[in-house]
Amino acid sequence: MIRLGVLASGSGSNLQALLDGCAAGGIDARVEVVISNVPGAGALERAARSGVAAVVSPSRGQPDRPAYDRSLVEVLQRHRVDLVCLAGYMRLISPAFLAAFGPGSATRGCPRVMNIHPGLLPSFPGLHSQRQALEYGARLAGCTVHFVDEGTDTGPVIAQAAVPVLDGDDEAALAARILAEEHRLYPQAVGWLAAGRLSLAGRRVLVDGAPAQGALRSPALDLA
Ligand code: GRF
16 A cells, blocks of 8 residues: 655645545555645645645745745655655646655655646646647647656656547536546556556556557547
8 A cells, every 4th residue: 555645736626536546445545645735725625524634835925946845745754655646736846856756666666756637748738738729729638647757747658548629618618528537547547556557668657457448539530
């Protein structure tokens, strides 16, 4: 069983998916602590409801990022966290933070910070990925779970799920379709890591015994 720390800035629906996955036994892990940089964030309420330690560490007015991140590392280490999951955490992580959670034995040499991004990386990194996909006219959108490195959404990709962009979509409709997939993909990826099924070959992540299947086409083809 590995020990998770979750960082969240918003409603925490991805946190909830992780909590539910752990509670249902699908992930061999336990969420030990949830930290939010936003006072009143829904994620804190969800943590409290699940009996998980909830820590508020306001980032507003904290220009010294390394010092701020050191305080987070301190909390995470106090809870003996093996893996840090960013779940709608709207701040960049400093190199010092990443160094504190580098590859470890609990994760079979994999990095120890993961993120979920609501876009098919490397397309549309950064903020408002769903809006970027709509404005670009992409026919497929989706989400990516990846290890975190020092860039913005540039770390090794663990898993991706694609959804179609529909003609009448606005940003909210597309975001909701993607979010439903996020809630499946993130617990699955954390579960693979907890089960020791992930390894790294360069920047390619190998998932033991989990082949990809099928193709999603958008629009669907008329020709058989
Ligand atoms: C998700 O779309 C996540 O991918 C993005 O922010 C949103 C957070 O949602 N980074 P929630 O707080 O997990 O509900």
